[in-house]
Amino acid sequence: MDxxxxxxxxxxxxxxxxDARLTVAELAERVALSPSPCWRRVxxxxxxxxxxxxxxxxxxxxxxxxxxxxxxxxxxxHTREVARAFEAAVQDIPEVIACHNVSGEYDFLLxxxxxxxxxxxxxxxxxxxxxxxxxxxxSSFALKPIKTARRLPIPGA
Amino acid sequence: MDxxxxxxxxxxxxxxxxDARLTVAELAERVALSPSPCWRRVxxxxxxxxxxxxxxxxxxxxxxxxxxxxxxxxxxxHTREVARAFEAAVQDIPEVIACHNVSGEYDFLLxxxxxxxxxxxxxxxxxxxxxxxxxxxxSSFALKPIKTARRLPIPGA
DNA sequence: GGTGAAAGCGAGGACCA
DNA sequence: TGGTCCTCGCTTTCACC
Numbered sequence: 001m002d003x004x005x006x007x008x009x010x011x012x013x014x015x016x017x018x019d020a021r022l023t024v025a026e027l028a029e030r031v032a033l034s035p036s037p038c039w040r041r042v043x044x045x046x047x048x049x050x051x052x053x054x055x056x057x058x059x060x061x062x063x064x065x066x067x068x069x070x071x072x073x074x075x076x077x078h079t080r081e082v083a084r085a086f087e088a089a090v091q092d093i094p095e096v097i098a099c100h101n102v103s104g105e106y107d108f109l110l111x112x113x114x115x116x117x118x119x120x121x122x123x124x125x126x127x128x129x130x131x132x133x134x135x136x137x138x139s140s141f142a143l144k145p146i147k148t149a150r151r152l153p154i155p156g157a
Numbered sequence: 158m159d160x161x162x163x164x165x166x167x168x169x170x171x172x173x174x175x176d177a178r179l180t181v182a183e184l185a186e187r188v189a190l191s192p193s194p195c196w197r198r199v200x201x202x203x204x205x206x207x208x209x210x211x212x213x214x215x216x217x218x219x220x221x222x223x224x225x226x227x228x229x230x231x232x233x234x235h236t237r238e239v240a241r242a243f244e245a246a247v248q249d250i251p252e253v254i255a256c257h258n259v260s261g262e263y264d265f266l267l268x269x270x271x272x273x274x275x276x277x278x279x280x281x282x283x284x285x286x287x288x289x290x291x292x293x294x295x296s297s298f299a300l301k302p303i304k305t306a307r308r309l310p311i312p313g314a
Numbered sequence: 315g316g317t318g319a320a321a322g323c324g325a326g327g328a329c330c331a
Numbered sequence: 332t333g334g335t336c337c338t339c340g341c342t343t344t345c346a347c348c
Contacts (some may be wrong), residue, residue: 005220013220016213020177023324037333039326050219055212056173058309062207063162063170065309070259070266087303094310099303102227109227109297113309140266146244146256150307152215152222152270153251180341194316196343 005050007156008033012041013050014157020054060113067114068142071128072106076135085132095123106138117141162207164313165190169198170207171314177211222270224277225299228285229263233292242289252280263295274298 005013011031015022022030028038045051060068075082083101090099090110098111112128114120120139128137162170168188172179179187185195202208217225232239240258247256247267255268269285271277277296285294 013213013215017215018212020211020213024326025324034334035324036326036335040333043326048219050216052214052216054177055175055214056170056177057209057212058170058174058311059207059209060309062205063309063311068257070257090304094308096304097307097309098305100225100227100299100305101301101303102297103300104295104297106297108303109299111307138261140259140261140263142257143260144258146258146265147247147253148255148257150254150268151251152217152220152254154215154220181343182341191317192342193318193344197315 009041009045009050010154010157012038013045014154016042016051016054017151017154064115065113066116067120068145069112069114069120069124070140070142071110071112071124072138072140073108073110073128073131073134074105074136074138075107075133077133078107082133086134089131093127095127166198166202166207167311167314169195170202171311173199173208173211174308174311217270221272223273224271225302226269226271226277226281227297227299228267228269228281229295229297230265230267230285230288230291231262231293231295232264232290234290235264239290243291246288250284252284 008031012027015027015030024035024039024042027042028035031038033041042051060066075086086108087099087101090096090108095112095114096110097113100109101107102109110128112120112123114123124137124139128134165188169184172184172187181192181196181199184199185192188195190198199208217223232243243265244256244258247253247265252269252271253267254270257266258264259266267285269277269280271280281294281296285291
């Protein structure tokens, strides 16, 4: 389950990261293998959790989500209890599409989507500000997406 | 091509966002439709660009990428030329997995991955600092992922 | 926009080297 | 580990409501 990834594994991962709809036959051709062992490798990578899932990427704008904001959060207290409550609350807020506990002057960095600036403002005030332990928020808006593929580099693929 | 999304479309999008491997038959059952019209809807959503692609999600840690950093960039000059050069350069750096032009005290927000802190330090010094127009960098490290699904909320799905 | 049917093909397993 | 069938079920595309 924890065998190191060889060059073939890495090429499979790179290919599937770019296009999850490749058939096993296409994949096999791409890595110079026959379909069956290729399929077995992919399954092994899935079961080992190297591949955690397959997802359709959607266009936020075309879904009516015109605003993406990066929100830095400073906590007022740093007890474990409060942190846990904050983290749990964040899980249940659909508008928060990503959240990390980060080092530095802020405690958390959130990525939030909203239909427009007015909706975001209301959301920040009524939902984010009210989260457990929050002392201060700082919102930075995405003005222009430069690179959003989030494709992980795979050395030697 | 620009028909508004009805409830069925939104449910299809929500389902495929969670699992791109659902078969058309399963999708059809889930939205109470027969496979054929269901397949036609999915194809329409793909062609309209609402679905921009299908991708395997990989586990950065298991790929040996232990560090995720959020890097705020302040530019020294704000000419269009320099911005274009910076944006173009960022495209070609695999370690930069996301980049937005943002409002506020910083100009760009980057998300960067690296094997470990030492590798990140070297990368920040030799690659990021050297990008066109960069005046200052501020790195914040992801200590703990709270929510990383990046699932877009789809109202009424 | 929805249904039913038909053809082609890919997934996934059994088995061998 | 990799390779070769083989089979089932699905995808995809018709023609038609």
